[in-house]
Amino acid sequence: MPLSSKLDQKLRAAEESSDDEEYYEVTDRSSSPSIIETGDGGELLDSEEEDEGGEEGSEDEDMSADAEEEEAKAQMSKVSFGALAKAQDALSADRKRKRKRGEEPSKPQEDKLQALRERLQEIKAAKLAQGGVSQPKPKAKARPTKGEEEKKKDEYDDSGSDSDTAPAARSSKHAPAVQTSKKAVSRKRQVVDAKKPKFRDPRFDVGAPPDENTVQHRYAFLNEYKQSEINDLREAIKKTKNEADKEKLKKKLISMESQMKAQRNKDQQQNVIREHKKMERELVKQGKQPFYLKKSEQKKIALIERFQNMKSKDRDRAIERRRKKATAKERKNMPDERHDARVYLFVPDPYFSKSREAPDGWDCGVRGMVLRQQNDGITGYIAVMSDLRSPSLPLLHPHRPHRPDLPPIPPRLRPLILRSNSRSLPHPRLLLPRPPLHPPRHLLSASTRLHFTTRTVFAHPLPYKTTHDLIKGVSLFGYKRAGIVKATDPTLRPDSTEFFNIAKDHLHAITPSRSYPAEITEKETWILLQTVAHDAHKVGMLVLRVLATQLGIPPTSFTRKNEFAVRSGDHVRLTHKPARVSDSTTAAIGLPSHTDFGSVILLFNWLGGLQIQSYDPSTPEQWDFVRPVDGTAIINLGDAMVTFTNGVLKSAKHHVVDAPGEQGRVDRYSVVYFVRPHDEAVMEAVEGFEHLGGKGRVAGKFEAKVGGGAVGGGVDEAKGGAVR
């Protein structure tokens, strides 16, 4: 079929339809490749040339009707509407462009356009004259793709109008050229942005999280289900034979149990808050200021409650876990300064050694140690007295020569040392061992809290306290009342100090516990006691390692004789000495002079009263006060160290008297921890010390020679070995 007749059909279809859509269809087809790409329409110029040719043809009046029709068709096919429309588009676009730039269309273009218009009209007229050929409506001739304006323009063109309105801008070339008149134009205008209500579908939309407690309360029945599920799981585990399945079930059980546990803990904390609020409400009604618990306090109270409701084994395990966790955390967060903390080992000034008679074979003695708290840690200061004249001076080991160029003691520390040993160590120098030191952080605070919480235990009447008596020669643990006269004390005065010895083995369930007063076994106190035992032992081990290193022997030489987990006589001692009752020095003594049996003894006291015997040869009988320093523990070496080192290290002789001045007016309490060799440790000199002086000596012998006082023993009931 010739292209022209195709075109005719299309035009006719367009003519028959008044529908916009049909109109668009024609529009689309006119721009479809079937017309443009065939080349029939050709280039604009070609079309024009052809148009001209067509014009000539139409003027031939002698043609037969058929021939004329054929001719007209040929002309039509030559000058296609596509080409014409394209030409018009180009012109109008050109015009538009120019108009946009504010230019008027140029004369030749106007002429061309005019020529085209005339030509179109001529063709139309010829067609009308012929009568038989259907005519496309002018509307269809137009190329509506270029918009309504152009369509209108074409219509006006057909009617010879020159009206030329500016074409409306379209959002894109694909946007409809005309706006349908069928669509109602809204008269409403959005002036203010009104917020549309947003509707929520509770099935899918997650709103603000509901209050956790409310949810817990409402869904409390789930806990019952969970519990029954746990029971089912337990049953299933019992019945299941397949190991892999069993493992899976076990894992699930553990996870469910820990979920339940976490929930219980949360509930407990909530209870604490609730109870506290209730109490506070009451108090506020009475006119008190409200007091709110901090989160940490809430946790603490809940924790204490939890511990109280635990069985002792579970509690121990829980405590141990918490301690490990806390220690690991502490260690991780420890500033470098603390990583570098040092234990200073002091050796005396030569002045001292020159002026004092050294006992046979005994070269030096540890006089006492002071631990000082620094940046939450504890730095140990070990005061050592030594006789430099001795040919075998292990403290100045050949590998660790005493170097006078070592850094001086920091001035901050000097008063501390000089205060407690002002006579024996006037100008101490120091050797600097660098053991890894991670001192337990809670030791001092735990002992301080213990000091306050256990006052009540001594407030009981004597008959009650004596129901927990220690049994001399049988058990070292329990109560020792005041008023005991020690044969070892030269003054033979009765002592005024009562104390409770609480075994490390009882605290840490290494052996079954004996009975203690309720205030001691009360959970919070028991936990504090456990902390003191554990941490003080750790400090003791540190001191022993340092000493071994300084003595040039393997660092574990002493520690392996004092293992924490092995049954031993280690204990925490809580002491109480009433305030001064008389100024008479003969009435009573706090504690008579003695040395301690153990290896290392840590003393936490808050009032003066402890005295150590002077080593100053000019005042051999003089007692020097060891002034308590806040945040400080005083460390002594016990008789066991004398034995282990064959007398190279000494135990210091000490006693307790009324605190001087005002301090003497108040009751004195102290907390002591005795690190003692475990039950299986052989009480003999360690390697490297066997040949020093024959058999191992104990402090008593040392005392007898140096101080000229009574032979050891003192208040240590178990000296010589007690049955536990």
Ligand SMILES: O=C(O)CCC(=O)C(=O)O
């Ligand atoms: O309480 C003190 O200061 C010392 C106690 C003491 O030396 C002891 O219990 O062995």
Ligand SMILES: [Fe+2]
């Ligand atoms: Fe003591």
